Amino acid sequence: MAARLAAGVAAVLFLGGVAPAATAPARSGEIVLGFAPGTAAEQQAQVLERFALEVVRRVPHLDQVLVRTAGRPVDSAALLRQPAVTSVAGVARFRTAAAAGAPKDPAFARQWNLPMIQVPEAWEVSRGQGAVVAVLDTGVAYETFGPYKKAPDLAGTTFIAGHDFVDDDDHPNDDIDPSAPNRPAHGTHSATIIAATTGNGVGIAGVAPGAAIMPVRVLDATGGGDDDQIAAGIVWAVDHGANVLNMSFDSTFDGPMTRAAVAYAASKEVTMVAATGNTGRGVVGYPAAYPEVLAVGAVRIDRTRPQYSTFGALGDVDLVAPGGDVTVDQNGDGAPDGILGHSMANAINGFGEQAVEGTSAAAPHVSAVAALLVGSGLARTATQVRTALVASALDLGPTGPDPFHGAGLVQARAALTAAGAPPATPGTPPSTAPSSGLSVQSEPARVPWAPIFVVSLFTLAACAAVALTARRRS
Ligand SMILES: [Ca+2]
Ligand SMILES: [Ca+2]
Ligand SMILES: [Ca+2]
Numbered sequence: 001m002a003a004r005l006a007a008g009v010a011a012v013l014f015l016g017g018v019a020p021a022a023t024a025p026a027r028s029g030e031i032v033l034g035f036a037p038g039t040a041a042e043q044q045a046q047v048l049e050r051f052a053l054e055v056v057r058r059v060p061h062l063d064q065v066l067v068r069t070a071g072r073p074v075d076s077a078a079l080l081r082q083p084a085v086t087s088v089a090g091v092a093r094f095r096t097a098a099a100a101g102a103p104k105d106p107a108f109a110r111q112w113n114l115p116m117i118q119v120p121e122a123w124e125v126s127r128g129q130g131a132v133v134a135v136l137d138t139g140v141a142y143e144t145f146g147p148y149k150k151a152p153d154l155a156g157t158t159f160i161a162g163h164d165f166v167d168d169d170d171h172p173n174d175d176i177d178p179s180a181p182n183r184p185a186h187g188t189h190s191a192t193i194i195a196a197t198t199g200n201g202v203g204i205a206g207v208a209p210g211a212a213i214m215p216v217r218v219l220d221a222t223g224g225g226d227d228d229q230i231a232a233g234i235v236w237a238v239d240h241g242a243n244v245l246n247m248s249f250d251s252t253f254d255g256p257m258t259r260a261a262v263a264y265a266a267s268k269e270v271t272m273v274a275a276t277g278n279t280g281r282g283v284v285g286y287p288a289a290y291p292e293v294l295a296v297g298a299v300r301i302d303r304t305r306p307q308y309s310t311f312g313a314l315g316d317v318d319l320v321a322p323g324g325d326v327t328v329d330q331n332g333d334g335a336p337d338g339i340l341g342h343s344m345a346n347a348i349n350g351f352g353e354q355a356v357e358g359t360s361a362a363a364p365h366v367s368a369v370a371a372l373l374v375g376s377g378l379a380r381t382a383t384q385v386r387t388a389l390v391a392s393a394l395d396l397g398p399t400g401p402d403p404f405h406g407a408g409l410v411q412a413r414a415a416l417t418a419a420g421a422p423p424a425t426p427g428t429p430p431s432t433a434p435s436s437g438l439s440v441q442s443e444p445a446r447v448p449w450a451p452i453f454v455v456s457l458f459t460l461a462a463c464a465a466v467a468l469t470a471r472r473r474s
Contacts, residue, residue, distance in 0.1 A: 031377050031378065111205060128211030131372075134216050136218045154188075174186075175220075185344050195210075211371035243374045245273065276288045394408045
């Protein structure tokens with residue numbers, strides 16, 4: 001350790017005495033526990049044993065100890081109720097000012113949706129390492145296999161083996177929709193919002209770039225899926241270690257198998273996130289309508305609800321997240337205000353960045369912030385994650401929870417603080433809100449695809465009536 005510290009100091013001096021900026025990412029499953037001054041060693045040991053915490057490092061003379069949570073949920077509130085415990089915090093990381101700054105993803109400057117939900121600030125605490133997000137969708141371009149190619153901006157992303165419940169095989173690859181070939185492949189787009197490889201000089205930055213993606217294919221290339229496929233995907237993801245399920249699809253049909261699968265996932269404390277729908281009307285679709293699922297609506301850059309974003313009665317919408325509106329350019333950057341993802345269109349190797357709008361794009365933001373919480377070690381169960389997300393949301397519209405925005409706009413850094421991370425460092429540089437003047441791009445992002453297409457939410461509704469008897473398989 002002494003050698004490592006010395007090397008770090010030398011590096012700082014070598015770079016010209018730049019002040020170390022407090023920033024950075026969490027060490028997964030490790031937290032710093034503060035004890036009251038003078039707490040006896042035996043008393044500390046009792047607390048550690050009671051909460052099944054293992055000591056990683058003690059520093060002489062300090063009342064703080066770095067502990068490992070062994071992947072189990074940490075009840076920080078219960079810890080803080082221990083008389084001997086004074087603080088519970090994530091592991092702060094320091095680095096030279098020169099090493100900080102915006103990620104080197106060429107399209108990052110166009111990702112207005114990231115600063116809007118405090119993503120760069122949240123990376124000071126967690127990048128999602130240790131969290132597994134199952135993307136229940138049309139598949140993901142996660143491997144080069146047969147005719148399929150791995151998406152360039154998923155090259156460094158961690159994947160957990162998934163499953164294909166449409167073709168019933170172990171290769172949940174994403175396809176081009178033959179009926180709308182210029183529409184970007186949906187599951188890949190969703191997955192990259194969550195965990196595109198970040199800082200790699202390609203494409204976009206993900207919201208939780210350290211999270212692992214589990215591709216679970218429950219929708220065919222046209223975006224349709226049946227009750228049994230959805231249910232099988234949910235149960236499979238839960239049984240294979242997913243912490244968070246992203247479900248960017250909806251139906252007006254309350255499928256009995258999906259309903260039971262959602263109840264099973266909730267019983268295992270797996271966080272479920274779903275899109276409210278793109279009908280623009282006041283009835284939230286399933287599975288978002290199940291109370292166990294976080295129902296996510298959309299907002300535009302000006303934090304208002306786009307016309308398409310489905311709302312409900314009070315309590316039906318839990319949160320909102322950036323969903324975009326490709327009919328406007330509110331930030332004046334010359335591009336329609338869509339949500340950028342990295343996916344393919346027109347051909348399974350036709351990769352690029354596409355701007356889309358929809359609650360399908362909003363939900364992955366919340367799934368990714370849930371992954372940041374899980375990765376921080378400070379919130380792991382669905383109950384803990386929901387509590388932190390709701391408590392920290394930025395209230396929008398009518399004061400307090402309302403039918404259009406629920407608790408409000410998801411806020412990644414505030415959610416981590418709500419779960420027990422230290423507050424954001426005052427004067428922390430740039431929440432990196434990319435201004436339009438900032439985009440010095442030698443390699444301009446290929447946005448938007450022309451023409452900009454509206455990615456409507458994939459809906460099961462159209463086939464719901466026949467879903468149980470006349471399964472559509474491509
Ligand atoms: Ca990237
Ligand atoms: Ca714009
Ligand atoms: Ca409100």
